[in-house]
Amino acid sequence: FEHKRVLSVVIVLSILGAVATLAQPLVVGQVIARVQESAPLGMLVWAIVALVVVSSLLSGFQHFLLQRTGTAVVYSSRRKLIARILHLPISEFDSRRTGDLVSRVGTDTTLLYAVLTQGFVDAIGNSLIFVGALVAMAVIDPVLLALIVVVIGLSVVGVVLLSGRIRKATREQQDKVGELASGVERAVGSIRTVRASGASDREEAAVTELAADTYRIGVRIAKVSALVVPVAGIALQVSLLVVLGVGGFRVAAGAITIAALVTFVMFLFMLIAPLGSFFGAITSVNQALGALGRIQEILDLPTETQDDAEIAARVADPARTTTRAASAEQSVAAIEFRDVRFRYPAAVVEARRKAETEALAVLESAHVDTAATTLPDEPDAAAADLHDGEVLRGVSFSVPRGARVALVGPSGAGKSTTLALIERFYDPSGGAILLDGT
Structure with missing residues (x-):
């Protein structure tokens, strides 16, 4: 909540960008209808150009604010963690590895960047586009929309089921990264004892095994992610085939016009694009949530009692x-x-x-x-x-x-x-x- 002013501006820009994006198919539909009627286009072409330019500028500025705010969130999280860690009771340092604490300040806080750059703030604009596209498609042709909802609904259910597995695996991975950092810190900190004992090979094997554990969990996350990412592409392709097939039949039957079908297809792409962004961000956001849990664990620890x-x-x-x-x-x-x-x-x-x-x-x-x-x-x-x-x-x-x-x-x-x-x-x-x- 430190950055609520900037986030409020980002939300407003996201909403304005969504409105400009949703207006484009409607104007394009008007252009096609006038061309079919051999009517003059007037300012419609310039309106399309203006909408594209405004949408791009808003998107670029919003992207800059999100990137800057994400960096600020990482900084503030590190500042709070450092202040908390340096005031923890000595017993916490006795029971925790130094490397694990260091990894929370370094690696875990970096993953929070994804929450803003690919997370909930950007999702506001995408959600507005998603809902707006649904409403417009319902007005144009409810029959086609019903078929699309079935295809997209199945893909969303599949992604939701997979996302829980990703979050659990990413939390395990971050814990292993903490153990790896602790192992390296322990080996390097006692390098003279290790060398004097002739135990360099053994320590190398032990730390390498921790790295291997991290790798294996990463591969497990990659396998689940590999199932998530293609879902958006499959949903788009199947939806497009359904719209072109059934929509072409309905145009031939006179149920809808060609302009309405083109407008519907444009809204379909707008419907799928936010869904694709959501599916693609599943892995990074779940990693960030896993890291957030580890960070919050330290922030919830009581500090030394002081008068x-x-x-x-x-x-x-x-x-x-x-x-x-x-x-x-x-x-x-x-x-x-x-x-x-x-x-x-x-x-x-x-x-x-x-x-x-x-x-x-x-x-x-x-x-x-x-x-x-x-x-x-x-x-x-x-x-x-x-x-x-x-x-x-x-x-x-x-x-x-x-x-x-x-x-x-x-x-x-x-x-x-x-x-x-x-x-x-x-x-x-x-x-x-x-x-x-x-």
């Missing part, structure tokens, strides 16, 4: 900040834990287990004895295993201001988690953490 009023007050009132700092110096405990309990979210635990499995696979591929191997980057796993998923259980201590305090304990005792809680990378499951009494 915005407190931050605003500190910025607006430097004296308050000084007073607060002075009172803090008089506080006995700079940091205090009161009966703190904590367990990592299930998604974080699952992501770390997956990372551990992948790391062990790299070591095994390098023929390292993994039985005696202790992997890093798995903070406080031992404590969690011992206490039903809880890393910290009833931890209480205080740190006086200016003091130096050491956290001592074996691997997995909860040292890293304690520091992460002080940084508020996570919130405790129970108890309270106080900073200068707050």
